[in-house]
Every structure is written in C-alpha cells, then in structure tokens.
Amino acid sequence: MLQALLACPTTSAVALFALLLAARRFFRFLHNRYTTDIRYVPKPVSASHPPISDSLFAHLAAPIAPYMRISFIRLRRRTQDGGDWLWGHEMEPWSKPYGEVYSSWFDKHGPIVRMSGALGHDDILAVADPGVLSHMLTKNVYGYSKSPIIRPIIDRLLGKSLPWAEGDEHRRMRALLNPVFTAEQTRGMYDDVKLATDHMVSKLVNHLRASGGDAIIRTQEWTSNATLDVIGRVGFGHDFRCGESIEAKKIAAAWHETVSLGLTKAGRIAPLIIRTFPIIVSLPIPAIQSQGATKLTVRALAEELYVKASADPESIKGKDLLSTLIRANFRERRNISKDELLDHICTFVMVGHETTAGALNFTLLALAQNPDMQAKLRKELIEFGSEPTYDDFLTKLPYLDAVTKESFRMFPVTAHTERVAVKDDVIPLRKPIFTPEGQAVTSLRIKKGQLFHIPELSIDRMNAVWGDGATFRPDRWTIPGQLPAPSELTQGWSNLFAFLEGPRMCLGFRLALLEYKFMLTSLIKTFVFHDTGAKIEAHWSNTLQPKVVGEEGVNLPLRVTLADN
C-alpha cells in the first residue's frame, strides 16, 4: 500500500514537501529555542482548533505516539497552540473583520503575541507594545526592513520610491522629498484641495437633486474620485475630472482589481506561498512581471510634463510636486534621474488617494451611525461661518479635530504592516512577560530574519489602554482626563499610530489631514448622511475596505439628503 502511494508522483511530492517542512521546522525550533527568547512570548489558542484531548488527531495518533515521540510532540504542540498544521495562525486574522483577531489576542495575552508561521515558517511576533514599536520604527528604523521578497512587487506596482527603498537609499530619498511636504508647502496645496472638494460636492448636489433630494450612494466612489483629483493636481498639475477622465477610470479599474483579488482566499494565500518560494517573483511569466496599470497610466501623463519642463526648467512655474522637484533638480544640480522622479509621482498617486478616501468613508459611516455626533459637528462647522483656512483647521474647530483623531484612532486605513529584523537584536518590552517559573522578561533576544506583524488597527484600540477601545467616542479628545498617558501610546501624530512613527512615518500626513478635514467639513455642511441599516464590515486588502455582509465586493452604501442650513 505504502509502495503504491509512493509510486504516485503527486503523493510522493506532497509527502516529500511535508517531510521537508517538518524537518525545517524542527531544526529551526531547536535553533531558536537556544538562541532567542521568543519562546516566552504567549501563543494564542484558537477556539477553532480544540486542544489535543478533544481532537480527532489525538485519537488517530495515540497508538503510534510512543514510536514517533518527537513528531508527535511537535504536532501536538501545534494543535494545542491553536494554529493550523499548514497555515499556522496566519490565516486566522482574515477569518473575521480585520483587526478583531489581533485585538482579541492582545486583550487576552498582552501587547506581544507569537503566531505560528504558515508553511513551516518560523514563529511570527505580532506587536502592539509601544516600546517595541518605537525600537523598530524610530530608534533602529533601518534594522527592521520590509520583507525583501515584496520589494520587486512594490517596484512593479509603484516604482522605486520611498516604500521600496531601504537604508541609505531611503535616507537620501526622504531628504529629497521631506521639503516638498512641510507645513508651509502643504498650506500651498489648499487651493487644489478646495477645487477638488467643490467639484465633488457640486456633482453630488446635482446627483441628489436628480434623485428627488434623497439617494443611496456608493460612498467609496465619490471620496476616491475626489482624492484622486487632489493628488493629480498637487502631484503633477493634472485634472482627473472627478473620476470622469479616461485615466481616472483606468486607475479606478486597476485599484478595484487589486483590491478584489486581495479579498479572496487565493489573494491571502499568495503572499505566504511567495514568501516560501521567493523564486516565483522572478519567473518570466507576464502576469508576474507586468507593470502596474496605475504606474503605467500616471507615468505616461507625468512624462509629458517632465519632457516639457526639462526642456526649459526655468520656465516651469507650477506649484505641483513634479515641477518643484524638477526645478530643484536643475538648480541644485542633483542629478536625480527622470525614472526616479516619475516613480515618486506614481507612488504619491497610489498611496495618496485611496488612503484618505478610506479614512473619510469610515468616518462618514461612524457619523451616520451616530446622528447626534454628526449634528454636533455640523453645528460647530456652521457656527464657524466662513470657509476655514489651513490654520483654522489646525486650531479653531475642536470638535472637528476630535472627530478626526477618533476616526484615525479607530480606522487607520493602512491597517497592517510588517517588518523583518535585518540582524540579531535585543528588543525592549515596555510591558514585561513572564516565564513559566514566574520570572519577568523585560527584553527579548531575536534572530536576523524574525518577522513582525504590526496590526495598526488593533494598536490604538487596545482595551487595556483605552478602556473602551472599540467604541467611536470623539468626546474622549475634548473632555480632560479621558486619554491614556502618552507613555502607553506610540509616538506618531497625536500619539496615534495611523501614520506610523519615526523616519518612515507617512510623508503626506499633513496633506492627508488637510484633505480629510476640508472634505469632511464641506460634506457635513452640505449633506446629512444616514445609516442604511446594512451591516458593514472592514476587511483588509491593501487598505481597509468596507464590505456589506452577504454581498460580494467593496461597498459602503449611505443614504444622503441635503442639509437644511
């Protein structure tokens, strides 16, 4: 029987693969056990994988256990730890709305947990401890890189810009690009933000009037068209005409395709397979090697401006980012290549519009579900009277500011990121963990290659820190004594993690906040947003995506009427 099974090439390939995985895990386990401290980090037990005594596996394996002592112990540990034998814990976070699983692990075990890796990968650390985050993202930022495997993919989709760069290359690019996103430069983007917002609002007013003053809208399409308009104007002086231009439609279709794939099971599994077999990324298969549609579209548009501008750089007067960079490149003789400059612009378009749109979407949903908060915000905005300036947005509208902070606390739209240790290190824990003997562990030795999950969405929702972390409550920002001590929080904007912290913190956070506040102000002054009763869940694919339970695809339906000012 065994001979017959092994004679089949598929069965023997699977058997060999399983054997190699088990062997790899076993040797890595021994190695890690004696050279790192991560064994002290608690592992979650999942309800979907019952402990050994209840499982079918226990009954099947019991008779042979004495003869297979080692592998039985390994498999037993896997079962008791809860992770799936093939996928470890890595598929579990996707089984529920994004963040729920990580949040329940943090609530139960504290701000650092150890997940079993998929396909024999070493254990992964999921982190919310602000001390560890600060160590990785602020103090030793280049000691913790993005996975080397995803760099070629980032290059294909966005180009060789900041999200792709590491180490000295990243430092150089940040020095080049920080000056175009200062507070002063962002203040200069106000008119472009206003143009795009006014266009969206007047289009939506017309749409509502044509529908008798009451309509259900696919919110994500309106916000995404408007934020693409902003980044088109700000980035390279281009008007995407609120989603109507051919290029805007191409970009929306490409985004839709990427997001839809990411929401499927295949889309969840693909990165784990690529991580195990990185060679896949270099295979000469067109579907793998083709350049991202957004990159190609934006490059073609921005190249026109580049060619015109570089023929006579002194004549270029545009305030947009590309013109500014070309001028600086020429005057300061920096020799930045055309490819690099265009890659920066493609990246800004990609990372700079769906993010802000996503933040607006989830805020509008929260306000539709809390009409009293929406009315309070509208009252503040109407009583303010004139259209707020850049500085008014920063200092003069306290409830708008509270809604903004509460939204970015609860809905940090990038939602998830990962880092890999570039070398062996010792990471300090702000909250100690304990050995089985009760000894406090205040730092962990880790090895080069240690993978960290950073579930941004769960970090600022921790009940141990916020008390009611999953409740949308803007007043916590206006009533004294309602916020956690800064030492319990991370060091990003407003002690929140939505834009990360440290030298890789979001480059465009000031622009994002200006757009967000400007658009929210205009929308809330002009319209009333009503909950449709549809159950909406947030799932992660590139960014946080709203989905109606029971429906396919991304959607955030809201009922909209005109505000009676």
Ligand code: HEM
């Ligand atoms: C609500 C809106 C936004 C949010 C929540 C957001 C959040 C983030 C986060 C969390 C990162 C770090 C990702 C990582 O390293 O894993 C990031 C990076 C980045 N963001 Fe944003 N972002 C937003 C809007 C924007 C806008 C409008 C721009 C402007 C063009 C922008 C440009 C960038 C760039 C260039 C990076 C890479 C920075 C680097 O690696 O040095 N973002 N953003």
